[in-house]
Amino acid sequence: MSGYSRRLLEAMACSVIVIAVLLALPAPVGASTSAPGPENATATQYFPPIRTDNPRQTLETFRYIADELDQLIADYGLEATSDERETYDRLNLLIDQAGALVDNSALPGGSRQQLTSATVIYLLDILGRVELPPLESIPGADAGDMPSSWLVPGTPIRIVRITEGPRESEYLFSARTHDDASRFLRGIDELPLRSRAGIDSWSEALSQITGPLIPASLVMDMPAPLKLRWLETPLWKILLVAVFYLLLGVSAFLLNRLGRPRHNRSPAGRHLASCLAPLWVLLLLGWLEPRLAYQLNISGAFLAMVSITIVATRYIAGAWLFWFATQALFERIAQPGADGTEKTNYQMILLLGRTVAVFGVFVILSTGAQAVGLPVLSIVAGLGVGGLAVALAIRPTLENLIAGIMLYLDHPVRVGDFCSFGDKFGTVENIGLRTIKLRGRDRTLITVPNAEFANMELVNWAVCDMMLITSTICLRYETSSDQLRYVLVKMREMFHAHPKIESESVRIRLAELGPSSLQINIRVYALTREWNEFFAIREDVFLRVKDIVYDSGARFALPAQALHVMRDAGDDEQLSESAERAVEGWRQSGRLPFPTLSPERLRELENSLDWPPHGSVSREWLEPQVSEPLSRDEGEQEVEVDEVRRRPQTS
Structure with missing residues (x-):
């Protein structure tokens, strides 16, 4: 087994052990994963009745929960031990039930529960300090027409009627309570708090309470600086949370380094190894974080910050995991066959995988941003006129993306093909989402946008079934006709006999x-x-052609000029007179062939020449000759057959 395989197995074994330990930890009984509602109120002794039919019932229910919490704080106190887990769970459940009286529909989904708990603590501090009116003066069932909202006297806190959603017609503390209460509390925090437990602030008292596994005596013995509050949370709790996230980051980093291969592996294996770190982060956050939060009992503004951080970390790790897992899946699908040859649509499959990965990561991160309170989806849906500007800005990218897809579907070139485009030549190395990369003949890397490349005139040399050899050789004029015939015959014989030359289309002609x-x-x-x-x-x-020319006694013509100084002997007078007499005879007899030959003469001349020439081996019979195709008609080659007829010899 290789060293890398051992490291990977060790990492997996460690992960299994840690997961087993996390599963063995006690789950927080009182923790709730969603904001509770009236339907959660059961007959058990832990839950007070939740009634929200009018403002009086809502405020009365909240005051009842506040009295119960006050009594629990007095009972739990600073002498709490791990045996009082039941009391601690009841305290958390009461806070959750108080949160059911708050309209939290406007809070971010990822931190809604934590922000609702913080709102409850603000209300406990405010309503425990201000003077509340008698219940009889608050609109109730006997008030006739119920108002749409009721303002708690002396405060900005409103109880409003919900007009839509699953809790329609209920009276809850308004969606603005979290912001209004936090600001108002800072102005009245000097007022005394009514409490049987003798606490001065609900926020401070609840922030010092911890889970059953952390003894109260340990908290009391801590140095005073560690008990100082920052963001409404004791400093020692903040340090523990920071250490947890530091260990989480370090472990993810080490796991990522451990999963990184140190030698060549398949792309799918590399992507799978990169999935270990985000998977570890998600598992650790999913199992250890709720238990840590249960024991530390984080509250206040720091709780909101931690909640947003946890949500953001989960979605980022999820996007990270989705990216590499998708890449690994498509790499595995596009993996070359057992014979080592790549699949036909290898690059197309990888492009599809990257597109799916990019789209999935965008959806995950957008959903995560929405969960932490950033209205990304609403912004995208409401771009309106701005969408036109965005569309214009990304138009080149979309053009290149679509052109890349068309290159895969049309297959003018594939990875590894040698082609010419414009005035350049190169071998295709990669067809990406935006550009195509080619290796030039001088080994330079040429990058061309897909849209521009798709519009070029492309010549794919890799799909040639045969490759053309064409040339023109020049012989001296001193070469005799028989020498020329000898050269032509020997060259034709050589090309027909060559095993690497296609014999059906050999063309050697005096041009x-x-x-x-x-x-x-x-x-x-x-x-x-x-x-x-x-x-x-x-x-x-070419070497064989050169040998044939020299074997015939002929020589190649050189691009040279020669100046001949000679005494001209003049024209042959006898031949000139003979030609003149012939023309005069045509003229006298009315048979001068100008501007054209007479039809009778044309009939006499038809097929009267000696063809094939005298002495030719093909004279008696010439097999039909197949000429090279010069055109195509809907993908079928036309074959031109010259049927040669035997002609009578002329003397």
Whole structure:
């Protein structure tokens, strides 16, 4: 077993052990994961009756819960031990029930429970200091038409009727209570608090209470500086929470380092190893954090801060885990086959995986931002005219993304293909979400936006079934006709005999009588799709052509000029006179062939030349010759067949 495998197994074993320990810890009985409502009020002795039909019942219920909490504080006191877990759970449940009297619909979902508990503590401190009116003066069932809201005298606190939602028609402390109560409390905190337990502040008293596993004597023996409150929380609790998050971050970092491979592994394996750290964070937050919060009993503004941090950490870790898990899944789907060949749509699958990962991470982070109080989804939904500006800003990105998808669907090029685009050549290395990367012939990396690349004229050399060899050789004019025929015949024989040349389309022809040379055109196809082999084949046939030319006694024409100084002997007078007499005879007999030949003469001349030429091996019979296709008609090659007929010899 390799060292990396051992480290990975050790990490998994450690994770299993830690999870087992966390599962063995006692779960907080009194902890609630959602804001309780009247439906949570059962017949058990722990719950007071929750009635919210009118402002009087709501305030009366809250005062009853406050009296119960006051008595519990007196009973629990500073002499609490782990045997009084039941009393501690009842205290938490009473605070949760008091939270059912608060409209918390406007609070962020991720920290709603914690902020509701903080609102309850603010109300306990305010309503325990101000003078409350008699219950008979508060609108109740006997008040006839019930008001839509009622203001607690001397305070900014309102009890309002809920007009929509699952708690419609109930009277609850308004959604603004959290903000209004926290500001108002700072102005009246010098007023005495009515309490049978002798406490001066609910916020301070509840912040010093801890769970059953932390003895009250330990809290009392702590140094005075550690008992100082910051953000309505004792400093020693803040330090413990900071240590917890420090250990969480360090353990995630070490696990990430442990899961990082030190040698080459498959991409799917690397992505799976990167999932260990976020998975560890989620497990630790899911199991240890509620138990730690239960024992520490964090409250106040610091509780809201911790709640937001926990929610943000969970969603970030979830996005992290989703990103790498999605990448690992699609890498596994696109993994090359057992024979080592890549699947056809390898890059397309990876692009789809990255798109799904980006979209999923965006949704997770947006939901997390919404949970901590940032109205991201509302902003996105209400962009309106601003959406046009955003659309214009991301238009190039969308164009490149769509062009990249079209490149995968249309397959003009694939990864590994050698192609020409514009005036450049290169091998495709990667087709990404925004750009395509190609390795140039000079080994430079060329990056082209997908939209621009898709609009270029592309030549994909990798999909050629054969590769064209074309050239023109020039022979001297001193070359005789028979020498020229010999060269043509030997070249045709050589190309037809070559095992790497496609014989059906060999074309070797005397193409032109140039100004200074006899030009022979060579046009054949090499049976290869690989460039290095193509160059080797072309080199071989060119060397053979050179040997054929020199074996015939001919020579290549050189691009040179020669000045010949000679005495001109003039025209042949006899031949000139013969030509003139022939033309005069045509004129006298009325048979001068200008501007065109007569129809009778054309009929006489038709097929009268010797073809194939005299002495040709093909004279008696010429097999049909298949010419190279010059055009295509809807994907089918037209084959032109020249049927050669036997012609009578002319003397």
